[in-house]
Amino acid sequence: MKSKKRWSVNRIAAYSGAIAAALVVAQLAGFTPLAERIDNYAYDLLFKYYPVSHAAQSVVVAIDDETLRTMGGMRGLRSILARGLESIAAARPKAVGVDLILADEQDAVEDARLQSAMKSTPNLVLSCELDPKGWEDPLPGFRSAAAALGHIHADQPHDGVSRLVPLEKVAQGQRRWALSLEVFRLARGGKPVLESPDDIEVDGHRIPAPRQGSERPLRIRFLRGGIPAISVAELLRNPQLAGRLNNRAVFIGVTALSAARDRYFNPYQEAVQGVEIHAQSYETLAGTEFLAPASNSAVLLVCAIFAAAAGLTFALMSGWGAYLIAALLLALAHATPAIAFNHGVVFPYTAAISSAWLAVVTSAAFQYFSTRRELRKSESDKARYQQAIHFVTHEMRTPLTAIQGSSELMGRYNLTDDKRKQMAQMINSESKRLARMIQTFLDVERLSDGQMEMKRELFDSREVIESCVDRVRPLGERKQIRIFLDSTTADRLQGDRELMEYAVYNLLTNAVKYSPSETEVHVHSVRDGDQLRVTVRDQGIGMNEKELRNIFKKFYRTKKAEASGEAGTGIGLSIVEQIVLHHGGRMEVASVPGQGSTFTIVLPANVTAPAK
Ligand code: ADP
Numbered sequence: 001m002k003s004k005k006r007w008s009v010n011r012i013a014a015y016s017g018a019i020a021a022a023l024v025v026a027q028l029a030g031f032t033p034l035a036e037r038i039d040n041y042a043y044d045l046l047f048k049y050y051p052v053s054h055a056a057q058s059v060v061v062a063i064d065d066e067t068l069r070t071m072g073g074m075r076g077l078r079s080i081l082a083r084g085l086e087s088i089a090a091a092r093p094k095a096v097g098v099d100l101i102l103a104d105e106q107d108a109v110e111d112a113r114l115q116s117a118m119k120s121t122p123n124l125v126l127s128c129e130l131d132p133k134g135w136e137d138p139l140p141g142f143r144s145a146a147a148a149l150g151h152i153h154a155d156q157p158h159d160g161v162s163r164l165v166p167l168e169k170v171a172q173g174q175r176r177w178a179l180s181l182e183v184f185r186l187a188r189g190g191k192p193v194l195e196s197p198d199d200i201e202v203d204g205h206r207i208p209a210p211r212q213g214s215e216r217p218l219r220i221r222f223l224r225g226g227i228p229a230i231s232v233a234e235l236l237r238n239p240q241l242a243g244r245l246n247n248r249a250v251f252i253g254v255t256a257l258s259a260a261r262d263r264y265f266n267p268y269q270e271a272v273q274g275v276e277i278h279a280q281s282y283e284t285l286a287g288t289e290f291l292a293p294a295s296n297s298a299v300l301l302v303c304a305i306f307a308a309a310a311g312l313t314f315a316l317m318s319g320w321g322a323y324l325i326a327a328l329l330l331a332l333a334h335a336t337p338a339i340a341f342n343h344g345v346v347f348p349y350t351a352a353i354s355s356a357w358l359a360v361v362t363s364a365a366f367q368y369f370s371t372r373r374e375l376r377k378s379e380s381d382k383a384r385y386q387q388a389i390h391f392v393t394h395e396m397r398t399p400l401t402a403i404q405g406s407s408e409l410m411g412r413y414n415l416t417d418d419k420r421k422q423m424a425q426m427i428n429s430e431s432k433r434l435a436r437m438i439q440t441f442l443d444v445e446r447l448s449d450g451q452m453e454m455k456r457e458l459f460d461s462r463e464v465i466e467s468c469v470d471r472v473r474p475l476g477e478r479k480q481i482r483i484f485l486d487s488t489t490a491d492r493l494q495g496d497r498e499l500m501e502y503a504v505y506n507l508l509t510n511a512v513k514y515s516p517s518e519t520e521v522h523v524h525s526v527r528d529g530d531q532l533r534v535t536v537r538d539q540g541i542g543m544n545e546k547e548l549r550n551i552f553k554k555f556y557r558t559k560k561a562e563a564s565g566e567a568g569t570g571i572g573l574s575i576v577e578q579i580v581l582h583h584g585g586r587m588e589v590a591s592v593p594g595q596g597s598t599f600t601i602v603l604p605a606n607v608t609a610p611a612k
Contacts, residue, residue, distance in 0.1 A: 007315075015366055019311040022362040023304060026355035030299075035350035037159070042349035044161060046341040047267035051224040057286050058183075058279045059248050060229040061088060062255040067233040074259055078102070078110045081252065084232040085117040085124075088250050091242035094187035095123035097179045097282075099152055099253030099275040102126065102138040111141065118145035123186035127152045127179055134172045147186055150179030154264070154277055155217065162264040162272060165281045166215035167200065167207075178218075179251075180281035187249050187286075207285055208292045219291040219346065220281050222266040227279040229255070249286075251279040294340060294347045302347070303355035306333050310359035314367045322367075326360045333357070394567050395437060399430040440502045444575045447582055454582050455496040461532060462488045464501050465525055472508040479517040483508070488525040491532050493603065495583045503576040507536040507599045510573070513566040515540030515596070532603045539596040548589055552577045560593075576601075 029035055063080055071080050081100060088096055105111065118124055126138045126146040130153065137143060155164040167178050177185070177193060181202070185193055188203040195201070199208045200216065209216040230241050232252075253275025266272045272280070284290070294302075306329065313325045333356030340347035406423040409415065415423070447454060469485050476483045493500065511521045519539040526533050543551065547558045557570040577587050584604050591597035 011370070015311065015315065015363070018362050018366050019307050019359050022358035023307040023355055026303060026307075026358045027300065027351065029354050030348055030351040035348070035354075038350050039348045040157075040159065040161065040163070042337055043163065043341075043346065044267035044269075046338055047222070049338070050341055051268070052221045052287070052289055053224045054287065056223055056227050056279075056283055057248060058227055058282050059093075059245050059250050060227050060255070060276055060279050061235065061245070061250055061252040062229045062231045062273075062275070063253065063259075064231040064233070065256040065258060067231050068254075068256050068259065070233050077254075078106060078114050080232055082110070082114040082117040083236060084252055085114075085121050087232075087235045087239060087242050088245055088252065089117065089121040090239075091245035092122070093245045093248050093250045095125065095147075095183045095249050096121050097125045097127075097150065097183040097249070097251045097278060099127055099179065099251060099278055101129055101136060101152075102142050103136045105139060111139070115141045115145050118142060121145075123147050123183075123190070125150045125179055125182040125186065128176060129153070130169060130171050135174055135176065147190070148182040149176060150182035151176040152179050152274065152278065154274070157264070160264055161267055161269075162277050163219060163267060164217040165220055165277065167209050167218050168211075168214075168216050170214045178278075178281065180278045180285060183249050183251070183278075184282055184285045202285070205286075208290050210292070218281065218284060219293075220266075220277065221284045221287065221289055221291060222268060222270075222272075222280050223283055224268060226270065226272070227251075227276055227283070229276070231255075249279075249282055251275050251282070253278070289344060291341070291344055291346050294345050299348060299351050302336065303351055306352070306356040307359035310356065311363045313360075314363035318367070318371075322364075326364065330356050330360060390569055394569050396434060397567075399434045399437075402430045403427050403434075436498070436502075440499065440575065443496075443499060444578050447578060454499070456494055457497060458492050458494050459497040459500070461491040461493050461525060461534070464493075464497060465504055465523060465534065468501060468505040468508055469523060471505060472512060475509065475512050476521065479512065479515070481512055481515055481517060481519055481521060483512075483521045484523065486522050486524045488523075489527050489532070491525075491527060493532070493583070496579075499579045500583065503579045503601060504534060504536075506572045506576050507601070510599075511536050511538035511540065511597070513568065514538070514561060514564060519596075530604060534601040534603075535598060536600075537596065537598040542593040542595050542597050543589075543591045544593050548591055551589070552587065 030039075061084055063077070063084070067080060068074065068076075071083075077100070081098065085096070085098075102114075118126075124146045125148045126142055128135050128137045128149045128151055130136070130151065137149060138146070143149070151166075151169045153166060153169055154162055155166065157163060165178055165180065167181050169176055169178075181193065181200075185191070185202050188205065191203050193200050193202055198210045199206055201207070207218070209218045228244070230244065235241055253273070255273045255275060264272055264274075264277065266280070309329055310326060313329065314322050317325065330353075333352045336352045337347040337349045406427050410420060410423055465488055466485065469483055473483055508521070508523070515521065515538045521539075522535075522537045524533070524535045524537075526535075541560045541564065543558055543560075550556045551558070551573050553570075554574040555570040557568055561568060580587055580601050580603070586602050588600040588602060589597065
């Protein structure tokens with residue numbers, strides 16, 4: 001039962017169209033909020049599987065709950081910061097980032113102390129923040145004491161998990177680098193940041209951070225276990241601890257739970273404060289293991305490869321083999337984000353799996369349904385073949401019997417020359433009829449299969465009708481049915497004369513077959529405006545509405561026709577209709593059960609032209 005699958009152009013187009021549609025749907029699905037959540041979830045999971053843990057190069061100096069409690073609370077923040085900076089400066093760190101907004105004037109004495117602490121701190125970076133009015137910068141006195149300003153914005157994740165930091169922010173024509181980047185730049189010697197659309201460079205250290213809009217999001221590779229932290233209170237209590245800050249990047253900020261305004265989680269689900277996020281971002285900048293998002297074109301390409309592979313699998317294979325390959329493909333699609341992550345590329349999880357799944361399901365379903373359709377078609381082909389055999393045996397029996405009988409008579413008896421001639425003629429005409437029948441049957445089959453072009457000769461409609469009426473008269477006489485040719489017009493038709501003759505003859509034989517004896521059959525042919533109408537009207541058994549709807553179907557016969565004892569196959573009218581349709585015309589039938597039927601062939605004017 002291994003039949004070689006044939007792929008028509010239409011089928012290839014439909015199949016690829018379906019898979020392309022699946023790919024488009026999958027890509028669109030990747031933009032939904034649900035997909036974003038799933039992608040983030042997958043990202044966090046991969047974070048846990050591929051943690052980064054090298055020794056931290058930065059330290060957090062925390063203004064924690066104990067510090068606030070013992071040193072005057074939030075109101076004493078500036079003096080806490082001043083004292084903190086004094087100890088930090090003494091330890092000679094590489095650079096210091098202050099995660100506090102110092103934009104408003106407070107106690108003059110304290111501010112002066114803070115300013116002088118700042119002045120003695122090397123490579124100091126102060127924070128600035130965007131508010132609706134623009135950049136909120138530190139007081140000019142503080143600003144002048146600092147080496148640089150850095151913004152302290154992080155992304156604002158819906159789920160509270162911090163993943164990105166925008167390395168740059170622009171407002172009112174002023175661009176600020178992130179606090180962590182400024183600290184890093186100063187720690188590496190203070191040369192300006194070099195930038196290209198895809199990355200930035202600090203003292204020869206390349207950081208992939210493609211610009212997206214007015215930002216350059218950097219994925220923070222959080223160090224597992226966090227950044228070492230010392231509280232200001234501890235530092236003051238135990239000045240030796242300051243040694244840990246030597247030659248390090250230091251970030252100082254509030255971590256007290258009671259005062260922290262931003263508190264997030266990292267992808268490991270560990271709680272992190274704002275100041276630690278800056279320190280982690282610094283570690284990412286200083287490290288070499290960057291995570292860059294896969295470009296849109298790369299995502300599309302990989303998804304398209306999955307879709308194409310799924311399509312090819314089901315096109316070239318079938319059964320378990322195909323399902324096995326499809327399962328491997330799906331497994332690969334699920335693994336792709338992990339493989340990419342391991343190579344520092346963030347590949348959207350939903351895009352990968354939804355393209356692979358949708359493409360696999362679409363191709364499998366397409367193949368399943370088209371195989372089913374083929375099976376049904378081959379079953380109906382078989383049925384048609386059987387019916388065709390039926391047709392041959394029934395329709396051809398009459399001429400064959402005549403030929404057989406005559407030839408036997410000729411062989412067995414000494415016949416007169418006249419009689420012999422008559423019989424030879426009859427054999428000749430019957431065998432011609434047989435050949436014509438076979439030809440017509442084959443022609444119509446091929447026409448409706450689209451394998452054959454119809455002939456386009458010019459012929460006279462009257463000749464066709466008259467010859468059919470003449471041929472059918474003897475049949476009518478046997479049942480005492482009189483056939484009237486009421487009117488004919490001499491119209492020229494263009495098309496296949498033999499097929500048209502078959503059609504008219506068939507209507508006539510049906511009229512005779514399905515009418516009781518001593519009735520009449522009337523034939524008209526009239527020009528009605530643009531149309532030529534050839535009508536065959538009988539006074540026969542007729543048909544009801546339901547039967548009328550079916551008679552042009554192949555192999556359909558009414559119960560009454562079956563009961564009439566007339567031989568038939570139910571194929572003639574379907575051939576008639578095919579012929580008429582191929583001539584650009586249509587069939588009309590009217591019938592009343594028990595009273596008679598009227599069949600009309602309507603041919604359009606464009607194939608008719610007055611005969612000369
Ligand atoms: P066949 O005559 O070999 O059965 P056709 O395709 O020519 O096949 O006709 C299909 C069916 O339509 C016939 O079996 C019969 O039931 C019905 N039919 C066709 N012509 C007539 C008619 N003139 N009067 C009544 N029934 C008809």
